Amino acid sequence: MTEFLQQLINGLSLGSIYALIALGYTMVYGVLKFINFAHGDVYMVGAFAGMYLAPWVWKVIPQGSDPSRFSWHTAGGALAILLLSMTLCAMLGVVIERLVYRPLRERPRLTVLITAIGVSIFLEYFGQYLFGADPQLFPEILPDRVIDGLGDLTLSVNQVIVFVVTLLLLAALCFIVLKTKIGTAMRALSYNPVAASLMGINNDVVIAFTFGLGSALAAAAAILNAINYPAYSIDPFMGILPGIKAFVAAVLGGIGNLPGAVVGGLILGVLETLVVGYVSPMYRDAIAFAVLIAILLFKPNGLLGRAEKEKV
Amino acid sequence: MNRPKTWFLLFVALIAVCARYQDAINPYYFDILITIGINIILGVGLNLVTGYTGQFSLGHAGFMAVGAYLSASVTVFLAPHWLPALGGGAAGETVLFVFALTAGGFGAAVAGLAVGVPSLRLKGDYLAIVTLGFAEIIRVLLQNMEVVGGSRGLSIPVRSTGLFGTYLAAGITVYVVVLLVHSTYGRGFLTVRDDEIAAEAMGINTTKYKVIAFVVAAFFAGIAGGLYAHFKQFITPEGFGYLKSVDIVVIVILGGMGNTPGVILAAILLTILPEGLRALSGWEVLPGGLRGIIKNRMILYSLLLIVLMLTRPQGLFSTGGKLTQWWRATKRRGRA
Numbered sequence: 001m002t003e004f005l006q007q008l009i010n011g012l013s014l015g016s017i018y019a020l021i022a023l024g025y026t027m028v029y030g031v032l033k034f035i036n037f038a039h040g041d042v043y044m045v046g047a048f049a050g051m052y053l054a055p056w057v058w059k060v061i062p063q064g065s066d067p068s069r070f071s072w073h074t075a076g077g078a079l080a081i082l083l084l085s086m087t088l089c090a091m092l093g094v095v096i097e098r099l100v101y102r103p104l105r106e107r108p109r110l111t112v113l114i115t116a117i118g119v120s121i122f123l124e125y126f127g128q129y130l131f132g133a134d135p136q137l138f139p140e141i142l143p144d145r146v147i148d149g150l151g152d153l154t155l156s157v158n159q160v161i162v163f164v165v166t167l168l169l170l171a172a173l174c175f176i177v178l179k180t181k182i183g184t185a186m187r188a189l190s191y192n193p194v195a196a197s198l199m200g201i202n203n204d205v206v207i208a209f210t211f212g213l214g215s216a217l218a219a220a221a222a223i224l225n226a227i228n229y230p231a232y233s234i235d236p237f238m239g240i241l242p243g244i245k246a247f248v249a250a251v252l253g254g255i256g257n258l259p260g261a262v263v264g265g266l267i268l269g270v271l272e273t274l275v276v277g278y279v280s281p282m283y284r285d286a287i288a289f290a291v292l293i294a295i296l297l298f299k300p301n302g303l304l305g306r307a308e309k310e311k312v
Numbered sequence: 313m314n315r316p317k318t319w320f321l322l323f324v325a326l327i328a329v330c331a332r333y334q335d336a337i338n339p340y341y342f343d344i345l346i347t348i349g350i351n352i353i354l355g356v357g358l359n360l361v362t363g364y365t366g367q368f369s370l371g372h373a374g375f376m377a378v379g380a381y382l383s384a385s386v387t388v389f390l391a392p393h394w395l396p397a398l399g400g401g402a403a404g405e406t407v408l409f410v411f412a413l414t415a416g417g418f419g420a421a422v423a424g425l426a427v428g429v430p431s432l433r434l435k436g437d438y439l440a441i442v443t444l445g446f447a448e449i450i451r452v453l454l455q456n457m458e459v460v461g462g463s464r465g466l467s468i469p470v471r472s473t474g475l476f477g478t479y480l481a482a483g484i485t486v487y488v489v490v491l492l493v494h495s496t497y498g499r500g501f502l503t504v505r506d507d508e509i510a511a512e513a514m515g516i517n518t519t520k521y522k523v524i525a526f527v528v529a530a531f532f533a534g535i536a537g538g539l540y541a542h543f544k545q546f547i548t549p550e551g552f553g554y555l556k557s558v559d560i561v562v563i564v565i566l567g568g569m570g571n572t573p574g575v576i577l578a579a580i581l582l583t584i585l586p587e588g589l590r591a592l593s594g595w596e597v598l599p600g601g602l603r604g605i606i607k608n609r610m611i612l613y614s615l616l617l618i619v620l621m622l623t624r625p626q627g628l629f630s631t632g633g634k635l636t637q638w639w640r641a642t643k644r645r646g647r648a
Binding site: 034035100103104107108109110111112113114115117118119120121122124125126128129240244247251282285286288289292293296297300 | 366368370430431433434436437438440441442444445446448449452456554558561565569604605608610611613614615617618621622625
């Protein structure tokens with residue numbers, strides 16, 4: 001039982017990362033009805049941004065004599081790295097949208113899809129050119145400690161922190177989408193873009209904002225993942241697999257549906273951890289594809305998605 | 313005698329003559345020539361799916377892997393037992409090589425059928441991801457198959473692929489695809505691409521046509537894989553990953569979807585281009601940063617892909633029907 005609980009905890013913390021990336025896919029799908037293949041690579045850029053920003057941040061916020069001890073300085077530094085990396089990736093997302101996707105908005109879907117793959121490959125190989133192909137160790141930005149007194153369960157402080165931060169981000173996203181003007185515009189756009197623009201919504205601004213928001217969440221996922229796993233190594237191709245898995249999570253929950261992305265991410269994370277723990281680690285990456293194929297064959301609209309009729 | 317057949321026979325005669333001088337070719341150029349032939353097979357095959365039928369597949373390298381491994385297994389495991397029965401010698405080896413390639417092709421076709429039937433019900437982005445997923449599954453399975461060496465790879469003792477074999481296969485691929493596209497099936501492919509809903513409303517079994525295109529393309533990818541395996545004499549599952557699939561997709565898109573001559577040109581160009589770039593990147597005059605970018609062909613490919621989609625989505629070698637239109641208009645004017 002303890003082992004199962006342990007797997008569940010690990011699965012949920014993995015799943016919350018998938019959920020954050022999946023939200024980006026699902027939001028972009030909501031407003032543009034296309035899958036941003038380059039999203040996983042934005043996640044990669046977020047990780048590298050964090051790694052390169054860390055020394056600069058630590059110059060501004062000194063880490064004290066013992067950086068391996070938790071203090072307000074280390075927490076502040078980690079928060080600054082998180083926010084800066086999110087800002088950078090949001091900017092990257094907006095730039096990609098402006099330069100590449102906006103001119104293609106009225107084109108056939110295949111054209112947009114191929115372009116998205118092009119952007120994805122470009123980010124990977126340009127990353128390889130800039131950062132080098134070898135995996136690099138992400139610096140420890142928040143010292144980790146296991147919480148005592150839980151018996152056989154291992155739960156670290158950072159796992160709890162990552163969980164709390166994810167919940168805060170989700171709450172912020174909920175607030176933006178449900179309560180603010182631009183969030184209302186996003187929902188209007190995903191419901192009917194033509195009617196939305198007739199109501200005076202500037203579609204371009206809303207779409208750019210959506211890209212920025214999704215990319216910021218991907219960057220947050222990268223930094224939180226680094227906080228979660230000690231000795232986390234990053235390379236220019238690290239975004240492909242989490243990107244695909246997060247996409248599966250988005251489809252599992254019903255693409256275009258925000259709570260669905262979170263539910264899908266958590267389910268996929270738990271499922272993957274259980275497969276690794278109880279079946280074989282060999283199938284770790286195959287399970288996502290198996291889930292995807294099953295869900296597309298039996299319930300293509302996802303768990304929380306609504307069936308949509310195709311109009312001619 | 314109809315026109316495609318004449319051209320095909322002329323081509324076969326030409327390569328038969330050229331292949332006599334195979335040994336005189338510098339090994340470096342020989343390598344490039346064979347790679348061009350294999351890329352033509354892959355590109356023209358995938359063009360049937362992506363170009364003519366409008367289905368985007370990101371898993372073509374998976375079928376290539378099936379063909380490569382199956383044909384290599386025939387050569388490695390069966391040939392030593394069967395060769396004496398065939399009387400040995402060059403003739404026996406050729407028969408076995410053809411058998412290995414065919415087995416690879418049909419194995420890939422069966423894999424194509426198994427992948428295509430469930431996944432071709434999906435469209436666009438979903439299909440791309442699912443085909444990618446299947447190709448990854450094929451790769452993981454091969455990696456864990458100890459019989460064929462797992463992730464250590466498999467060596468093939470003989471180098472059977474030559475100029476004649478490769479270009480004969482390429483010629484057959486082009487011939488079959490051209491005939492197929494101009495047949496009733498070809499009309500079916502085009503309707504599926506142009507308007508799937510309308511095609512369904514007309515009573516066309518769209519899934520059937522998609523699966524046919526997919527299986528034929530997988531068959532040729534399998535042949536290409538077999539040729540590749542018997543040329544490089546060493547294959548690993550990693551060699552048939554996602555990026556190999558992207559390579560083939562780039563060939564099809566650069567050539568122009570649904571434009572077989574364009575795809576052939578693109579296959580030639582994209583095989584020569586990295587070699588030229590490699591030479592260029594050794595040029596001391598250029599600044600180091602630029603040379604680094606030139607050396608990494610994938611940066612250029614991806615930029616090419618993006619710029620092409622933004623400016624010429626019909627491909628580099630398509631005139632978009634403008635040339636024919638102009639010609640017809642000229643003729644009409646002449647008549648009037």
